[in-house]
Amino acid sequence: MDIGAWKGIWVIAEQIEGTINSVSFELLGKAKQLKEQLKSSEPVTAVLLGSDIQGLADELGQYGAEEVIVIEHEKLAIFENDTYAAVLNDLIQERKPEIVLMGATAIGQDLAPMLGGILKTGVAAHCVDVNINEEGKFVAVVPAFGGKVLGDIFCPDHRPQMATLKPGILGEPVLDKNAVFKVTAYNAEESLKKVTGRVKAVGIYKNEIQGIPLEKAEVVVVGGWGIGSKENWSYIEELATLLGGAVGCTRPAVDENWAEGEHQMIGTSGKSVRPKVYIGAAVSGSTHHLCGMKDSGLVISINTDENAPIFDSSDVCIVADAAKFLPKLIERIKQA
Amino acid sequence: MSLKIAVCIKPVPDPDYYDQITIDPVRKTITRAGIPTIINPVDKNALEAALQIKEQVGGTVTVITMAPPNGEESLREMLAMGADEACLLTDRAFGGADTLATSYTLAQGLKKLGNFDLVFTGTESADGATSQVPSQLAEWLGMAHLWNVSEIKLKEDQAEDKVQELQAKMKIENGYIEYEVKLPAVLAVSRDLNTPRFTSIMGVMKAKKKPLTVFTVNDVDVDRTLIGLDGSPTKAGAVFTPSLSRKGERLTGDLDEVVEQLLQKLRAAGINLEIKSSSQGGR
CATH class of the missing domain: 3.40.50.1220 (TPP-binding domain)
Structure with missing residues (x-):
């Protein structure tokens, strides 16, 4: 694998019924830090999948995405692992990001390892932090044994380097209403043709949480x-x-x-x-x-x-x- | 009607003892001496799900693990709980595997055992808790999959006299997504799905006679570049323990005095105690 061909830091944003999970914003803050540490000129990129999501790209831009790739299709309305993975796999192989971050949410914890399995690359699970070390290597800090032990995880020879991060652990994301960013629409029609329909979402149900989250x-x-x-x-x-x-x-x-x-x-x-x-x-x-x-x-x-x-x-x-x-x-x- | 069902399990150090785990200061390795090994708790929910489906529509339940040789004890325990047969994948060549290499090894073990209609796992293991093996296992097997499953309903096709589809719920934050899934499928189950049954004395007796196959690296069709440490795209670096200690000032005096001291601390931390009207907290 020509590792040098893989460039840029991506955040796969998560939205459910038109609301972006705040972990996506936290990850954009982290992605900006990584970009500085890497002294990279590639734009920090957020990828957003769903149906009826046009208005949401701005939020991702204001929280730090320099480019937002919007993939809009009625078949992406509710998360289906097969469908989302087919689209993201094609996009990742086409654009070749060096680092892909996702929230360690229920969806992220299913989708990230699945993509790792398809792309045959490493995924660091439910990390408490990710960084670029002195040697310029991407390092993920992963808890084990209920958090008693932390370990550094590297992915030296495979790309993209993937990690899921626990929501709430990276701290408050910073909003900049004047941020300048680019929105790119991506047509997923070809990718969606490959989906066999063996996993079909039929409904989503969310409980209203009382009081302050x-x-x-x-x-x-x-x-x-x-x-x-x-x-x-x-x-x-x-x-x-x-x-x-x-x-x-x-x-x-x-x-x-x-x-x-x-x-x-x-x-x-x-x-x-x-x-x-x-x-x-x-x-x-x-x-x-x-x-x-x-x-x-x-x-x-x-x-x-x-x-x-x-x-x-x-x-x-x-x-x-x-x-x-x-x-x-x-x-x-x-x-x- | 009959289904061929597999359950993947993992022997893990007992989570009740994780506070005792330390890091050897010289060798920089994890010390877990004296901590008993148990079956990863949610894996019993996975077996329970398999047994319930077998009771409903008929079939066989095979438990499989990739583990050191003593993994056999965990498999016997699962046979005693009700599984029909077991398979242990054990070889030094499998060691040092990350989730991708582990799921590949399990997939090749399962393929050797036949064509399964359903493969159950727990959502995550207590020790590493990566929760990544089920989704990656499904990729290697080319099967549909769901993760964090909290409800399963089989859809029986009466005309065909077989099960080709099921309905299931995936638990997400504050809710769930409902799916229809075509078999064959891998289902990673959450602890909410069911309550694992107790093992009877009769079950323990019967387990001794149930078949338990041991596969080494030579018994399964594996690409050696995809197993063990070499087959793992992720590499482990340093291990360390997070610092969790704080100064720990103890408040002393009778309860009323301690309450007053605490209120001062809260105010100093910027918590405004006056503006909250008493009606808010009344019950």
Whole structure:
């Protein structure tokens, strides 16, 4: 393979029903950094697939894409792995990007390895960061064992070099309303002819999430298994509401049906958050969870066990029974 | 009517012990001594899905893994849970494989065993958690696939007396996408799909007599440039542990005093406690 023929950094953007997933903007910020590190003159390129998506290219441009390739077709209305992969495979082989980034979302985690399988190249999975090292090589930082270990992954001899990155981990993307960018339409008709229709999307269903999204909240109040009951869980919810924040949880609270669902789960297999203030109530602090909240501003933890691992990763430690402490705190805030 | 079903599994270090994993400061390798090996938890959901389909329409269930020789223990456990036969792909030549080389090896093992109608896997393994093997396995096998499957319904064609299609849901963030998928297909299942059954004593007894085939690199038709470390486009570099430690100031005093101290900390962090009206939090 002539590695030198592959140039430029791409972000495969993700949109569902006309809304771009914010991880796509985060990735564009990262792509700009990589471009500077590489001292490359190739435009940072975003690729957007879907139906009725004309208006969305501007958003990608304002978040840092210098070129937006828009692939519009009614057959791309809902994500189908076979269909999306056929189109992207042709586009990638034609334009030969050096680096392709995608969000480690459900769609990204299906599509990226699939493209890696078709293109016979390497994909670094659910990375916490990607960089260009001193030797000018693309390096992906990948967590293993629930985040206890991080490892550098390289893809020296194959192109494109691909990686999926966890949403929320790269930090706030920067919007520039005056950004200058180019929009290119790509005709996918030929690629779509190759799709056999063995995987057919028949519908998409999204739940409305109440309140402030966890990823955007300035304050996150997290309850762990030590909360002990659904009744005590109401303190977590009440405190989050009082502080204008959102509720987070660890796996047991989902399994016990205290929390609303997996969308509240923080950790390696859940969400990554970086609020101004994190309050962990009866959270023990497994590595798995810590990896999802380590970039928070002020970390406050409440736990009965003074040796709980969470205290080693906290700024403020309160040795107390959260079920007794939280009602007092709530009562006091209401008086304020 | 009868379906030939495969389930791919992976023995992994027990996730309950991951906090004990360290990096050898001299050799810069991962130390996992003393951590028990278990079947990757969601792989049991994959077997459960296969067993339910077999019970519904008939067929056989084969479990397969690419693992060191002791992978046989995990396969016996799956036979005890209800699988009919098992296959262990084991050879030093398979070692050091990334997801592309692993999925290729599994695909060649499956092809050697016959033409499968359905291949189940878990969505991800607990250790590496790349979640990439199922989609890449499907590519090597030339099959349709779905990832993160939370519901499956077979569509039985009564006239033909066979299953050619299924309906399934792929779990996405805050929702799902519904699909119709033509067989043969690879389905990577999420833990929401089902609850794996318990293994009976009778199951353990029966498992001892069920067939377990061992394939080495010479037993399967593989291109040697596509397996193991050489067949892996990704190469591992340095490993390190992320720094998670913070200063940890402990608040002391009785509960009321601690509450006051905490409010000061919140205010100092820029959280405005006064503007929130009490009606917001009332319940």
